[in-house]
Amino acid sequence: MYKIVSKRVLNPTMIEMNIDAPEIARKAQPGEFIILRVDEDGERIPLTIAGEDREAGTVKIIFQIVGATTFKLGKKEAGEFIQDFVGPLGRPSELDGLKKVCVIGGGAGTAIAMPVAQKLHENGAVVHSIVGFRNKDLVILEPEFRACSDLLKIMTDDGSYGEKGLVTQALQELIDQGNVYDEVIAIGPIVMMKFVVKLTKQYNIKTVVSMNPIMIDGTGMCGGCRLTVGGKTKFACVDGPDFDGFEVDFDEAQKRNGIYRDWEKHKYEETCNLFQKEVK
Amino acid sequence: MVATKFNMRLDKNPMPSQDPKVRAHNFKEVALGYDLAMAQDEAARCLHCPKQPCVNGCPVHIHIPDFIMKVRDGDLKGANDVLLQSSSLSSICGRVCPQESQCEKYCTRGLRPGAEPVAIGRLERFVADYARENQLVSFEKPKPNGHKVAVVGSGPSGLTCAGDLAKKGYEVTVFEALHLAGGVLSYGIPEFRLPKSIVQNEVHNLEKMGVEIRTNMVIGKVYSIDELMEDDGYEAVFIGTGAGLPRFMGIPGENLKGVLSANEFLTRINLMKAYKDDADTPIVHGKRVAVIGGGNVAMDACRCALRLGAEKVYIIYRRSLEEIPARKEEVHHAMEEGVDFHILTNPTEILGDENLNVTGIRCIKMELGEPDASGRRRPVAIPGSEYTMDVDVVIQAIGTSPNPLIKNTTKGLDTNPHGCIITKDESGETSKTGVYAGGDAVTGAATVILAMGAGKNAAEAIDQYIQSKAD
Numbered sequence: 081m082y083k084i085v086s087k088r089v090l091n092p093t094m095i096e097m098n099i100d101a102p103e104i105a106r107k108a109q110p111g112e113f114i115i116l117r118v119d120e121d122g123e124r125i126p127l128t129i130a131g132e133d134r135e136a137g138t139v140k141i142i143f144q145i146v147g148a149t150t151f152k153l154g155k156k157e158a159g160e161f162i163q164d165f166v167g168p169l170g171r172p173s174e175l176d177g178l179k180k181v182c183v184i185g186g187g188a189g190t191a192i193a194m195p196v197a198q199k200l201h202e203n204g205a206v207v208h209s210i211v212g213f214r215n216k217d218l219v220i221l222e223p224e225f226r227a228c229s230d231l232l233k234i235m236t237d238d239g240s241y242g243e244k245g246l247v248t249q250a251l252q253e254l255i256d257q258g259n260v261y262d263e264v265i266a267i268g269p270i271v272m273m274k275f276v277v278k279l280t281k282q283y284n285i286k287t288v289v290s291m292n293p294i295m296i297d298g299t300g301m302c303g304g305c306r307l308t309v310g311g312k313t314k315f316a317c318v319d320g321p322d323f324d325g326f327e328v329d330f331d332e333a334q335k336r337n338g339i340y341r342d343w344e345k346h347k348y349e350e351t352c353n354l355f356q357k358e359v360k
Numbered sequence: 361m362v363a364t365k366f367n368m369r370l371d372k373n374p375m376p377s378q379d380p381k382v383r384a385h386n387f388k389e390v391a392l393g394y395d396l397a398m399a400q401d402e403a404a405r406c407l408h409c410p411k412q413p414c415v416n417g418c419p420v421h422i423h424i425p426d427f428i429m430k431v432r433d434g435d436l437k438g439a440n441d442v443l444l445q446s447s448s449l450s451s452i453c454g455r456v457c458p459q460e461s462q463c464e465k466y467c468t469r470g471l472r473p474g475a476e477p478v479a480i481g482r483l484e485r486f487v488a489d490y491a492r493e494n495q496l497v498s499f500e501k502p503k504p505n506g507h508k509v510a511v512v513g514s515g516p517s518g519l520t521c522a523g524d525l526a527k528k529g530y531e532v533t534v535f536e537a538l539h540l541a542g543g544v545l546s547y548g549i550p551e552f553r554l555p556k557s558i559v560q561n562e563v564h565n566l567e568k569m570g571v572e573i574r575t576n577m578v579i580g581k582v583y584s585i586d587e588l589m590e591d592d593g594y595e596a597v598f599i600g601t602g603a604g605l606p607r608f609m610g611i612p613g614e615n616l617k618g619v620l621s622a623n624e625f626l627t628r629i630n631l632m633k634a635y636k637d638d639a640d641t642p643i644v645h646g647k648r649v650a651v652i653g654g655g656n657v658a659m660d661a662c663r664c665a666l667r668l669g670a671e672k673v674y675i676i677y678r679r680s681l682e683e684i685p686a687r688k689e690e691v692h693h694a695m696e697e698g699v700d701f702h703i704l705t706n707p708t709e710i711l712g713d714e715n716l717n718v719t720g721i722r723c724i725k726m727e728l729g730e731p732d733a734s735g736r737r738r739p740v741a742i743p744g745s746e747y748t749m750d751v752d753v754v755i756q757a758i759g760t761s762p763n764p765l766i767k768n769t770t771k772g773l774d775t776n777p778h779g780c781i782i783t784k785d786e787s788g789e790t791s792k793t794g795v796y797a798g799g800d801a802v803t804g805a806a807t808v809i810l811a812m813g814a815g816k817n818a819a820e821a822i823d824q825y826i827q828s829k830a831d
Contacts, residue, residue, distance in 0.1 A: 103577075103582050103583070104582060107581065107582060117539060121633060121639070121640060122640050123632070123640040123641045124539070124632070124641070148640060149640060163539070164539040164575070164576050165576065166537070166539070166576035166577070166578060167578070167581070167582070168581055168582070169578065169581060296624060296627055296628065296631075296632065296641075297537070297538060297627065298578075299537050299578055299604070299763060299765060300604070300605050300763055300764075300765070301547075301604040301605065301606070301623055301627065301763070302606070302621060302623050302624035302627055303606045303608065303620075303621040303623065303624055304620070304621075304624045306608075306615060307615075308615055313608060313614065313615065318764075318765070332615055332716065335617065335715060335716040336615065336617060336716065338617075339617045339644070340642040343642040344642065347640070347642070
């Protein structure tokens with residue numbers, strides 16, 4: 081059992097938790113992920129590590145409530161426990177040697193982009209961050225990004241905060257202003273990453289994306305997380321989750337993520353209903 | 361001793377089993393086990409021949425005629441003690457060993473045409489189950505000898521190695537990557553063939569003997585082998601990480617949504633209990649399922665697909681039934697349950713629609729040519745024999761390779777081009793001092809009993825290594 085040391089609600093659907101897991105905290109690096117189970121018989125879900133405190137022995141996770149498991153996790157409070165917490169898994173992001181980087185986070189992906197931006201800043205790189213959300217209410221981690229970015233652009237779909245528009249528009253603008261990046265790191269919905277890559281390909285700017293496919297074990301055992309990268313099958317859990325964006329087959333990845341969509345929707349509704357009954 | 365006549369019946373006492381029509385729709389154990397009368401009756405078929413060829417056929421050299429004689433005489437505690445001398449996982453091996461190619465293959469009673477060998481596997485299972493259910497064995501923590509050993513992986517080799525070392529007084533920690541111990545016994549072999557309560561019982565027995573089981577520990581990530589030895593004081597490490605990496609055929613259409621590795625399919629079912637209605641883990645319910653491969657894993661996958669409600673389940677295997685590597689009993693059970701075998705058939709492409717749903721599988725008929733490196737006749741495609749099967753789920757069960765995680769994170773640990781850890785000899789000694797390995801991580805995908813034997817040998821070698829160091 082792993083203790084939830086603290087919990088913070090970031091926006092109506094995003095929650096941050098620090099979990100007591102000193103062995104993982106001492107090893108965790110940006111880009112790596114953990115797998116957790118909320119309770120006995122629970123589903124295993126992967127979440128990217130959003131930071132760690134080696135001294136306190138805690139690992140930070142930030143998740144969006146999108147289904148039954150994240151809903152149950154979101155109901156847990158500080159001081160309570162979760163059943164299983166395993167990691168760090170995957171390959172860390174390769175950030176050494178980068179001098180000037182544009183880090184792009186979209187929606188829940190901003191939580192994953194944050195430790196990457198922080199690490200780059202720590203390494204002395206110039207960090208330009210672009211974060212995108214649907215509207216003002218969903219904006220998260222602004223102070224954190226501000227602290228580690230030399231330039232921060234906040235984009236909202238409806239213009240209710242920051243600038244109105246998509247992250248790709250902001251990136252286009254920065255490129256047009258003459259910024260030359262060693263690398264663009266894009267983390268967010270598949271469609272966002274796909275369009276970032278479409279843009280960066282025109283300028284031949286190396287672009288790394290972080291993939292988050294369906295997964296069970298996270299150690300290469302099931303192959304459920306496979307993607308086509310450069311025409312070859314790769315496992316996101318052991319070969320990634322970071323991949324060269326120019327090579328990823330995003331359309332396939334998008335469809336594969338929908339394998340259990342109907343079931344997930346049904347389970348989510350069922351779990352919500354169960355909680356409502358208990359509250360009554 | 362009770363005087364008993366030999367039973368000269370030619371065939372084995374049949375195994376009481378669930379009716380195929382019923383069991384194809386539930387996950388309860390298929391084979392129900394002998395009762396005492398059946399076991400004694402079967403035990404009386406053993407001739408106690410002086411050469412004991414069965415013992416040599418057993419990878420861990422169980423004193424088979426001795427335990428069988430005790431069954432015949434009704435001394436089940438004694439029979440179990442004989443088993444325990446050589447094996448600590450008899451409840452498991454009695455169920456999953458390929459006896460027909462081991463002990464029973466050499467049984468004198470089976471040599472005559474039309475005759476069957478003594479049902480050694482069924483008797484082993486009976487004795488071990490009886491001992492467990494009647495708590496004939498007590499597990500206690502032996503006096504500690506002051507030495508620490510780490511075991512990586514809690515499958516058959518790791519559990520055996522841990523048990524043998526614990527008995528000698530070692531402080532043993534078993535590190536398991538998943539949330540449940542047992543390795544392939546937990547995530548791979550289905551409930552209807554090996555009830556998970558039996559596996560967990562074996563794990564709990566180890567805990568009673570003082571073994572610490574640490575789940576959720578991916579060695580190579582959270583700790584390296586070097587860290588375990590240098591920082592945490594483990595004097596030796598046994599690597600029993602199995603062969604968990606699924607292979608795919610490399611044919612077009614493999615990333616369609618309805619295509620899974622058998623590992624994924626079975627893990628969802630066995631480890632995550634996705635077959636239960638209230639499970640939190642989803643699983644694809646195919647109506648028409650094709651399973652590619654002819655091993656035990658393929659049989660497990662197709663029988664699971666049936667139990668999930670598939671209307672039609674096919675095995676697609678490129679050689680003939682003569683060469684099929686699965687245990688005879690599994691093939692027999694699968695056929696009884698209605699699995700349709702397309703032998704001498706090889707898939708060439710998986711067909712799908714624009715939403716990546718599987719719509720069919722393209723196959724080609726094969727014929728057997730000259731023997732290949734494995735000594736089996738090589739299957740050769742028959743030109744122009746392609747045909748399409750209408751399926752919506754395809755499960756690939758064509759084999760697994762060792763996980764590269766440990767190899768990639770352990771300096772000085774030699775592996776072969778297949779990623780298998782190289783050991784000097786049967787002791788499991790690797791190129792890295794104090795590090796031993798066994799089971800599928802060394803051999804590539806093989807059997808539970810061979811892994812168990814390797815764990816046993818390594819425990820012996822680790823003991824010698826540490827004692828010689830201490831002297």
